[in-house]
Amino acid sequence: MSAPAKDIQTTVDGEFAKPPLGKRLVGANTFWIALVLIALIAVFTAIAPAEFATLFTFQTLLIETSVLLVLSVGMTFVIITSGIDLSVGSVLIFAGMVAGKTMEALSGGDASHAGWGVITAGLVAAVLAGAVWGLINGFLIAVAGIPPLIVTLGTMGAALGVSLLLNGGSDVRSVPTELNKVLGYGTSFGGIPNLVLVAVVITLIGAWLLHTTRFGRYTFAVGSNAEAARRSGIGVTAHLLKVYLLTGFLAGIAGFMSLAYYASTTISAHTTDNLNAISATVMGGTSLFGGVGSMLGTVIGVFIPAVLNKGFNITHVQDFWQMIAVGAVLIAAVWFDQRRRRKRNSR
Amino acid sequence: MSAPAKDIQTTVDGEFAKPPLGKRLVGANTFWIALVLIALIAVFTAIAPAEFATLFTFQTLLIETSVLLVLSVGMTFVIITSGIDLSVGSVLIFAGMVAGKTMEALSGGDASHAGWGVITAGLVAAVLAGAVWGLINGFLIAVAGIPPLIVTLGTMGAALGVSLLLNGGSDVRSVPTELNKVLGYGTSFGGIPNLVLVAVVITLIGAWLLHTTRFGRYTFAVGSNAEAARRSGIGVTAHLLKVYLLTGFLAGIAGFMSLAYYASTTISAHTTDNLNAISATVMGGTSLFGGVGSMLGTVIGVFIPAVLNKGFNITHVQDFWQMIAVGAVLIAAVWFDQRRRRKRNSR
Amino acid sequence: ACGSGQVGQSGSGDKPGGNSANSKKLALVPGVQAEPFYISMQCGAEAEAKKLGYELTTQAPQKFDAAMQTSIVNAMGSNPPAALLIAPTDDQAMLAPIEQVKNRGAKIVEVDTSLKDKSVAVSSVSSDNAEGGKLAAQTMAKLVGDKPGSVLILDTIAGTSTTAARAKGFEDELKNHPNLKSAGIQFTQNEPEQAASKVTAALVSTPDLVGIFATNLNTGEGAATGLRNAGKIGKVNLVGFDASPSEVDGLKKGEYQALIAQDPAQIGTKGVDQAVAALEGKPTERNLTAQLHSITKDDLDANSQYFYKQSC
Amino acid sequence: MSEILLDAVDLTKHYGSVEALRGASFQARAGEVTALIGDNGAGKSTLVKCLSGAEQPTSGRILLDGTEVHLDSPVAARRLGIETVYQDLAVAPDLDPAANLFLGREIPRKGLLGKLGMLDKAEMRRQAVTEFEKLGVTLQSTEVSIGSLSGGQRQSVAVARSVAWASKVVFMDEPTAALGVRQRGRVLDVIKKVRDKGIAVVLISHNMPEVLSVSDRIEVLLQGKRVARFAGADTKLEDLVAAMTGALVQEEAA
Amino acid sequence: MSEILLDAVDLTKHYGSVEALRGASFQARAGEVTALIGDNGAGKSTLVKCLSGAEQPTSGRILLDGTEVHLDSPVAARRLGIETVYQDLAVAPDLDPAANLFLGREIPRKGLLGKLGMLDKAEMRRQAVTEFEKLGVTLQSTEVSIGSLSGGQRQSVAVARSVAWASKVVFMDEPTAALGVRQRGRVLDVIKKVRDKGIAVVLISHNMPEVLSVSDRIEVLLQGKRVARFAGADTKLEDLVAAMTGALVQEEAA
Numbered sequence A, B: 001m002s003a004p005a006k007d008i009q010t011t012v013d014g015e016f017a018k019p020p021l022g023k024r025l026v027g028a029n030t031f032w033i034a035l036v037l038i039a040l041i042a043v044f045t046a047i048a049p050a051e052f053a054t055l056f057t058f059q060t061l062l063i064e065t066s067v068l069l070v071l072s073v074g075m076t077f078v079i080i081t082s083g084i085d086l087s088v089g090s091v092l093i094f095a096g097m098v099a100g101k102t103m104e105a106l107s108g109g110d111a112s113h114a115g116w117g118v119i120t121a122g123l124v125a126a127v128l129a130g131a132v133w134g135l136i137n138g139f140l141i142a143v144a145g146i147p148p149l150i151v152t153l154g155t156m157g158a159a160l161g162v163s164l165l166l167n168g169g170s171d172v173r174s175v176p177t178e179l180n181k182v183l184g185y186g187t188s189f190g191g192i193p194n195l196v197l198v199a200v201v202i203t204l205i206g207a208w209l210l211h212t213t214r215f216g217r218y219t220f221a222v223g224s225n226a227e228a229a230r231r232s233g234i235g236v237t238a239h240l241l242k243v244y245l246l247t248g249f250l251a252g253i254a255g256f257m258s259l260a261y262y263a264s265t266t267i268s269a270h271t272t273d274n275l276n277a278i279s280a281t282v283m284g285g286t287s288l289f290g291g292v293g294s295m296l297g298t299v300i301g302v303f304i305p306a307v308l309n310k311g312f313n314i315t316h317v318q319d320f321w322q323m324i325a326v327g328a329v330l331i332a333a334v335w336f337d338q339r340r341r342r343k344r345n346s347r
Numbered sequence C: 001a002c003g004s005g006q007v008g009q010s011g012s013g014d015k016p017g018g019n020s021a022n023s024k025k026l027a028l029v030p031g032v033q034a035e036p037f038y039i040s041m042q043c044g045a046e047a048e049a050k051k052l053g054y055e056l057t058t059q060a061p062q063k064f065d066a067a068m069q070t071s072i073v074n075a076m077g078s079n080p081p082a083a084l085l086i087a088p089t090d091d092q093a094m095l096a097p098i099e100q101v102k103n104r105g106a107k108i109v110e111v112d113t114s115l116k117d118k119s120v121a122v123s124s125v126s127s128d129n130a131e132g133g134k135l136a137a138q139t140m141a142k143l144v145g146d147k148p149g150s151v152l153i154l155d156t157i158a159g160t161s162t163t164a165a166r167a168k169g170f171e172d173e174l175k176n177h178p179n180l181k182s183a184g185i186q187f188t189q190n191e192p193e194q195a196a197s198k199v200t201a202a203l204v205s206t207p208d209l210v211g212i213f214a215t216n217l218n219t220g221e222g223a224a225t226g227l228r229n230a231g232k233i234g235k236v237n238l239v240g241f242d243a244s245p246s247e248v249d250g251l252k253k254g255e256y257q258a259l260i261a262q263d264p265a266q267i268g269t270k271g272v273d274q275a276v277a278a279l280e281g282k283p284t285e286r287n288l289t290a291q292l293h294s295i296t297k298d299d300l301d302a303n304s305q306y307f308y309k310q311s312c
Numbered sequence D, E: 001m002s003e004i005l006l007d008a009v010d011l012t013k014h015y016g017s018v019e020a021l022r023g024a025s026f027q028a029r030a031g032e033v034t035a036l037i038g039d040n041g042a043g044k045s046t047l048v049k050c051l052s053g054a055e056q057p058t059s060g061r062i063l064l065d066g067t068e069v070h071l072d073s074p075v076a077a078r079r080l081g082i083e084t085v086y087q088d089l090a091v092a093p094d095l096d097p098a099a100n101l102f103l104g105r106e107i108p109r110k111g112l113l114g115k116l117g118m119l120d121k122a123e124m125r126r127q128a129v130t131e132f133e134k135l136g137v138t139l140q141s142t143e144v145s146i147g148s149l150s151g152g153q154r155q156s157v158a159v160a161r162s163v164a165w166a167s168k169v170v171f172m173d174e175p176t177a178a179l180g181v182r183q184r185g186r187v188l189d190v191i192k193k194v195r196d197k198g199i200a201v202v203l204i205s206h207n208m209p210e211v212l213s214v215s216d217r218i219e220v221l222l223q224g225k226r227v228a229r230f231a232g233a234d235t236k237l238e239d240l241v242a243a244m245t246g247a248l249v250q251e252e253a254a
């Protein structure tokens, strides 16, 4: 009867190697929700092949989600640490405003015809502006120990207030035409929008950082059990600070992207950016309780509502019905995903 | 050396009785945050005694927070179960819309002069409408096991969509004058607004339910460790269903109160009601991770931002500065509260 | 390898240019859904389109938000209508999406609001919001008489160009009435709840408050609620903007003392006229302004044609 | 020899690709202490979870008093008189010890308020003190949440809870692992008392002297299967160890 | 008799009104196993937390190698070569066993990618298997999160982690409580091996035979104070029990 014991030991050793790709794929947390996304695209393609399945539709779909995608990359890190960041939308506006004002100042008032030097300065300003708010969030959460929801609720209001003060409550509108044309609407490699390229690169770096590096490992550990992480010698405070800094930094980039895209600081908008980023992350399988999540899931979570909206707009579904349908499909998608996999905690 | 052992045993038995009131008060989770609220009132009173410390100011302050208070009572239950409800604002609108349409239908189109019979029918309709959405939320969360954030995000959109459909996207405007006059801005007992009375009664019942009954005990248990609650023989599914039903029910009442107050269904408003209720709850010391919380804390959490806004408005603080100041004070208040007590999980 | 270009131009298989199947199709994109103002505009536009033998479809964003409107406009890019009537939610941000549709062959007519870049649309039909604010101030001055006092201005969300223009026009005109002084422009986030709270606070902090100018429906509703609460209905003059059914109702009940009505139906009608003219190669007019009307309780019935509709 | 009260036949339980139980059988008799022993990861806790309704077995049958039962939830098991001390304790960390002791079985107030669902907290606290004393537990304060108690104190709460309510079967998954010498003695005494009331006690423990001292029967699990059974009195420690490591096999795989 | 490596003097620790330590002293010597025993709730775990930086004592002094140290975080303690197996294990339940074993000490990839922070997951997994084997742990799959392992498997991971890195002191708070007979033997062997390397091992256990078999010294805690000390060889079980219950007192309260 010692034979089976050996048997098991062997399979144990065997399983320290990776299981076959097919199995890993189906077992992957993101497999089923990815199926939902593919199904949605297939359905809309079938309903409106001439309109939906066009290069232009996908170009605009991708462009429209680029800014949200960048925000959601940061949000994924934050939520995996079991935090939350409500301030991303306001920080985005703030960063865009600082960038806009900087570019205006450097071009003596009207930045519409500014060149790449000024634009680069604007980018730096946006990123710094975002990073500062990230640092403030991180400090208050990690060092002062205030709940993330309250901190980022506070900075959400404060960042917007400061943005409004900066330009007396109106939008900065003299955005370099060059910026709008190249980053906002330009394409490369035969049709891929530049804005999308930026978002893709950031997402890839984010995925790499989350899933293969020490930084990512610590992010999961802190979210899974902060006390255990601390006792294991991880500098939890410093790590949280970095995570919120990263999120602020990404919100800064998103602010610059938004400025390039809209050629305006759009201060009256972005009120639901935070909720959109959070729900994209959660839809992608990241747990609000922390410790669990994936970047691929977030990407899918960003695209499911985007595809839905695009598809409904194209197929002229009535406005009010659209709201109902989007709500229903979101729930159904996650339900479909959820029943396939067991989770420690459902939320 | 066995004497100290006896000693301890005695104090142990002694402590099964309640500690003195003063100690319990200072030890209470809500003590410090209550101090913050009192300090805020004191500061504003000192700055603008003639304007702030008036009956009128407190009357309007209370009236203006009544609807939010009722929503927050429900939210407290939900968050203690470690759930979240983003749909309350939309459910409120839906309930108001159903009540309005019902009253219009019963008075043949124009309900402005309807009597109390029709008004009662409206109340019943509102409550039922709220309860239905609560039931839908509860079913999807408790039975289907979909994360609350996703479910209520979906129903948030869907409930609003249905409300818009009901009246072709416009407000119901013929609200019984009687309702508006009596419940909306009538007073009783020498100056206490009736709307406030309703909110106070609901809050007291909520506090009683949460802190002294089996229902409340199960709410804490489910939030603290759902699996342990299940293994202890608590019907977790049924309990969650009831909690979301309760929240929907309260959102229904809030919808009716809002209808009475504004004399309109205000369909384009209430977009931040959910966030306001959530942050009030969290500010009051309820943990987003569940298992911890108090109704008194929520009440304080509702009033801190309300007092701040009122005070800033009265003292003519500039709008943009107000946003910054409110954000800063919120964070500072919770920080002050937080450093006084240690929490298992900070969020 | 790095070919650079613009979205909708390079490498795009489907050709830009009017789709002949759509030559009789017009699209209207209002600023936000479910607002009587835009619904009335839609009614006017639909009726006119029908009369002229065109078909008009309407798609509105859920909020007055450039991002939401952008995705609607972009969705049209794959199957552009012959002409697009749009109320841009942002005079700058909406430029590129609208240009996309234009590049794909659609004629653009701006209704209600307009882009900063005047070269995109063939015509702009709007009522002058600043002018509306001015009219409101004049109405307010008439209502108050010579009594000295302060006037509160309730704006919606900072950065919303239409209401900002109304507030600014009002404040500017107020300077011509020395007995009235501005108690400042306050933002309400377009929430009635906040408007009510601002009003009740102003009642105590500004004892000489004689009037309130609410720049849209939600702020007006909140202001009325606040006044009702305080028992100040009729004692503080409330001038609202637009003539939505609930505002008209409020005027009848005496909650509002005056309303500044635009003529959305006319904007819609004229917009369609311009679009059709452009399509049929007839001359168009670059800028058209629709009339504004000040309505008080006394001339209520005389002005009933300006009341907004909530359905056609 | 008393009747077989609980009879589990050929249970299997899979967690994804992990097979925690591979056809395990188990029997417990009324008025006896049955020890369930086995190596770490043998599947003891999984078996207990399946028999107490906390998990559903992938396949297999469970008989109680000779009739097949479906324990689709812990509530169902509790209704049949089955109580359990789980290895991971399954307590609500934010509630105080008294609240945990009475969780799911709160004492209502007398009169109308009780009917309305109001709880008699003082009474529950009072009774809790008595129960804890029986197990030799001293708490410095009963106001604190159970999450801040010491490991042994927490375990005692879980033990107290199960023995207070059981009427047919009590499963105890390593109930003494964190207990001090004195408390361990008390718990073993309590186990004997419960057994004498005619209840079937199932004890899981890695402490062989403890197992030998208190059990009437011993069943051994290895890699998700029962491999041996002993009568308590005439068992040698070496046999147990041999069975646990697979060196001694009595039963062939089904 | 070897040098005193770690010397804690008069530590107190209050949690609100609860006094977990009331002037406890403790000494550990290099190359020796010091057992720390006491009743449930005596304050053993609290003492360990204070000595490993996980908690800060309310008052008192801690000396390492004769110099006073301030262990204001576990990182500080780790830097000084102090490793700990906590009673509540302190693992990240969502990470897999290998990730937990290397938590805070991940192996980077070779070359530039490693400098950028990229981890060598395969290598960590390989090493983890070896470590687990040493302790006699078998896992059916290493892909699963540690939260779904059996109690004993989880404890083994925590033990493996501490012994892999200690250079001066190892605290082990009930490291064998959930272990099977075989695994317990392995851990005791490992403890001896670690001691022989000249590291001070502090063992907390409620299993007196185990304590007597492996310890060079024994210190007894009662109600937050040390009440007795014994040399391992010449101690009788009865004396230990007497000391733990307060019947035998060697030291007077400070």
Ligand SMILES: Nc1ncnc2c1ncn2[C@@H]1O[C@H](COP(=O)(O)OP(=O)(O)OP(=O)(O)O)[C@@H](O)[C@H]1O
Binding pocket: D015, D018, D019, D020, D038, D039, D040, D041, D042, D043, D044, D045, D046, D047, D087, E139, E140, E144, E148, E149, E150, E151, E152, E153, E178, E180
């Ligand atoms: N939820 C789960 N998901 C995946 N694997 C699991 C799960 N629960 C248990 N297992 C695996 O099933 C096997 C049996 O676990 P179980 O907890 O029943 O062991 P045990 O006999 O109680 O061990 P111990 O003596 O250590 O408590 C182990 O290999 C464990 O890793």
Ligand SMILES: Nc1ncnc2c1ncn2[C@@H]1O[C@H](COP(=O)(O)OP(=O)(O)OP(=O)(O)O)[C@@H](O)[C@H]1O
Binding pocket: D139, D140, D144, D148, D149, D150, D151, D152, D153, D178, D180, E015, E018, E019, E020, E038, E039, E040, E041, E042, E043, E044, E045, E046, E047, E087
């Ligand atoms: N965070 C805390 N808050 C309040 N009381 C605490 C806390 N931690 C420990 N205690 C109390 O301090 C005392 C000592 O606890 P400790 O965990 O040190 O005991 P122990 O000796 O390790 O017991 P065991 O053998 O059961 O593990 C206990 O009465 C416990 O309830």
Ligand SMILES: [Mg+2]
Binding pocket: D044, D045, D046, D087, D173, E150, E151, E152
């Ligand atoms: Mg077990």
Ligand SMILES: [Mg+2]
Binding pocket: D150, D151, D152, E044, E045, E046, E087, E173
């Ligand atoms: Mg301990």
